[in-house]
Each structure stands twice: as C-alpha cells, then as structure tokens.
Amino acid sequence: MSRTVKTMAKIIDGKRIAEEVRENIASRAADFYGKYGIKPGLAVIIVGDDPASAVYVRNKKKACEQVGFYSEVHEMSADATMEELLEKIRALSCDEKIHGILVQLPLPGHLDENRVIAAIPPEKDVDAFHVQNTGKIMLGKYDFLPCTPAGIMKMLEHENIGIEGRECVVVGRSNIVGKPMAMLLLHANGTVTICHSKTRNLAEITKRADILVVAVGKADFITGDMVKDGAVVIDVGMNRREDGKLTGDVDFESVSEKASAITPVPGGVGPMTITMLLENTLTAAELAVKQQR
Ligand code: NDP
Numbered sequence: 001m002s003r004t005v006k007t008m009a010k011i012i013d014g015k016r017i018a019e020e021v022r023e024n025i026a027s028r029a030a031d032f033y034g035k036y037g038i039k040p041g042l043a044v045i046i047v048g049d050d051p052a053s054a055v056y057v058r059n060k061k062k063a064c065e066q067v068g069f070y071s072e073v074h075e076m077s078a079d080a081t082m083e084e085l086l087e088k089i090r091a092l093s094c095d096e097k098i099h100g101i102l103v104q105l106p107l108p109g110h111l112d113e114n115r116v117i118a119a120i121p122p123e124k125d126v127d128a129f130h131v132q133n134t135g136k137i138m139l140g141k142y143d144f145l146p147c148t149p150a151g152i153m154k155m156l157e158h159e160n161i162g163i164e165g166r167e168c169v170v171v172g173r174s175n176i177v178g179k180p181m182a183m184l185l186l187h188a189n190g191t192v193t194i195c196h197s198k199t200r201n202l203a204e205i206t207k208r209a210d211i212l213v214v215a216v217g218k219a220d221f222i223t224g225d226m227v228k229d230g231a232v233v234i235d236v237g238m239n240r241r242e243d244g245k246l247t248g249d250v251d252f253e254s255v256s257e258k259a260s261a262i263t264p265v266p267g268g269v270g271p272m273t274i275t276m277l278l279e280n281t282l283t284a285a286e287l288a289v290k291q292q293r
Helices: 014-036 051-066 082-093 113-119 131-139 147-158 178-187 202-206 252-256 269-292
Strands: 041-047 070-076 100-103 167-171 191-195 211-214 232-235
Touching: 014 051, 014 147, 014 269, 041 051, 041 082, 041 269, 051 070, 051 269, 070 082, 082 100, 082 113, 100 269, 131 178, 147 178, 147 232, 147 269, 167 178, 167 202, 178 191, 178 211, 191 202
Parallel strands: 041 070, 041 100, 167 191, 167 211, 211 232
Antiparallel strands: none
16 A cells, blocks of 8 residues: 655754854954944834834844844833934934834834834934835845845855745735845846735746745745645744734645745744844944944
8 A cells, every 4th residue: 555755844943043143143243342342232112012012122132132232122102203203213313322223113003104214314224124225125235134035035045045047936025025035036046926915826826936935924824735846935924823822824734745945933034034133233333333434
C-alpha cells in the first residue's frame, strides 16, 4: 500500500535572525558611542490608550534599551489636538538627542495622519513614511526603508533565498507594507505582481509565485491550494483570534505542506520589523553626525 509522505517547509525563524541582526546593531551602536559619545535616540509618540499600540510602543522602548540606544516615549491623551501633536513633533525635530521620531499609528480619528507624517523631518523619519522617503524608494536610492518590507528583505537575504528572475507575488498594496515590498523585490530583479481586493482569480496568480508575500489582515486567508509546490511564503499578517491568540494571513498547516520555506506567526516578520526600526535609528544618528562634520 502506498503512503503519501508530506514534506514540511523550513520554518524561517524571524526571532533568531532578528537577534543576530540586533547583536550587530548593538555593536555598531557601541562603536558609535565610543567614537562620538552619542547614543542613537528614538522618540515614540503615542496618542490615546489603544492597548495594542501600547504593547508595540513598550516593545520598541525595550528593544532600544537592549541595543544601548536612548529612547523617550511621549504619551498624549486621546483628545490631544492636531496643534499639540504638531508642536510635540516640532520640539523633537530640534532635539539633538533624538535622531528618529515615530508616531504610533493608527491615530484617533480627529487627527490627520498624512499631516502628522509630513511634519516629521525626513532625516528623522525612521518609519520611512514621509513622501520624500517613499519617493526615494521608488528611485532605489534611499536612507531609510519602511521597517516591515526591509525586515523581509533581510530575512530572505539571511536565508540565501535568491530573488533575481523569480516570480514574486505580493498580496496587499498598503503604503506601509505591500507597495514598498513590491518595489524592493523589483529592485532586487524579481518579476513582481501586486494583488489586492479587486484582483480577479487570485489563486491563479498566487500559485505562480516562487516568493509569495501576504499582507492582507485576514486570518488564514491563503490556503495550501493557492500555493505552488516549493514556494517561499512570507506571512506579514497579525490577526487576533477570538481566544486572543495571534495568527497570520496564511493557513500555516496547509501551506507548510506545499512551501519550501515559510515564516510563522508569531516569530516571523514581527521581530524583524522592530529590528529594522533600530537599524533606521542608527542610520539616522550616523547621518546626523556626518552632516555636522
Ligand atoms: P491594510 O489593511 O492597509 O491593507 C490590506 C491590503 O489587503 C489592501 O491592499 C487590500 O486591498 C488587500 N486585501 C484585502 N482583502 C483582500 C482580498 N480579498 N484579496 C486580495 N487582497 C485583499 O493592511 P496592512 O498592509 O497595514 O497590514 C496587513 C497585515 O499585516 C495586517 O494583519 C497587519 O496587522 C499586519 N502587519 C504586520 C506587521 C508586522 O510587523 N508583522 C507590520 C505591519 C502590518 P485594497 O487595497 O484593494 O483594499
């Protein structure tokens, strides 16, 4: 009697890769401090009391401490006005201790996110959301990359997953994940397709992918029958199940039987995102020193 043996994909351990990269950042930060007596400094502004945002901000502060950065968290009440928030950004823009400014999104509905992002000086925009930084990404000449796509590229590089000439499919076209992700894969000479909610025959397209990046925000959205044998699958999604557990956009069980490599949730893309924020903050500090000399 024949028996089907299911092969399991390699699990890409984002947590371990992030630790390695953070060790390198810590050592670069120590050298930087030794040379200039300056710690890379990150200021995080949080408006309101959204519990998920509070966790992200705490994690960012902790990550800064671990690599020897200076960090500040500025908590503002949910009814803070646009003027108060802009004033806070203006003050931090002039603060020499602060090399990176991050405003935790989403903001309460009465605040205009685009105006807030535009108020952050591009050289302190460590999220890389400012139009000047997004424009530079289009041109392929940038100082900062948005943290999630940058973290994914770092993971692919770490795992020696070649991009050149390969079919890359990105599901999701947000400004912070899908679009910049597609652009980075294109710069790395991938053949890139972007899918979104209006895409027809999604499974036909995802099945072509050698590298499939999923950033949709719907639990278990991509299933095994939508994936080519041997594909590399990167799951950006972070969705909360009813029992409070974190889960991705990819149905891990069925997809890991088809893929050659897959990122888990948690422990995949998430830890890399914060790591790239640290990298951007260090880059901002290095650029600030260069400019002064
Ligand atoms: P957005 O909600 O901004 O974008 C979701 C994208 O998915 C949109 O482009 C939308 O298409 C597309 N989409 C929705 N439904 C479908 C569908 N049926 N078929 C194809 N495409 C569809 O989300 P984000 O990009 O900000 O985030 C995506 C996920 O990644 C979320 O779960 C988020 O929590 C997570 N995330 C995780 C991070 C990490 O560090 N791990 C960092 C950032 C985000 P359309 O444009 O047509 O509406």
